[in-house]
Amino acid sequence: MYEYSEECLKTFLKKQDQLFDESVAENLEEAESFLEDCMAVVVDTLEEVKDYLEESGMDVSGMSDEEIEDAAEVFALEDGSYLIVEE
Template sequence: MNMYTKESVETFLKNQGRLYDEPVADSYEEAEEFLEDCMAVEVKTLKEVRRYLDEAGADVEGMSNEELLEACEVFALPSGGFLIVEG
């Protein structure tokens, strides 16, 4: 089905510890399935991250861009986009 880019799946698999105490995926396939199950979202800009979190009910109005980037559910991708995984 490949709903997520390889970059997103690999970034989540490598950095899942920032969101979860225990690993939720041990392989690429498990990570991809997990992202699908929790309906993770890929976005291109920090503005889209802010909009998504705001629409999801998070209080992001007073947050700086740096604080958004530090949010545990936001994974910065090497290419410049973002993966948002709600825990």
């Protein structure tokens, strides 16, 4: 089981509407449970985000770094890492 930082959970709660039409979590506990259920990952760099998305079958070859950061499933965290949530 992956441990998500409090910053990660708070970021997801605050920005979950970028990926979902309605809230999937109302508090930190629900956010953690949801992220565990969908096997969300945290990676350290944008290059790792690209690698992850490519391995998941997404064609990112023509996308700029900004477009990748703006992807609905990518949540930039304050510490410079990224949370990736797949529906």
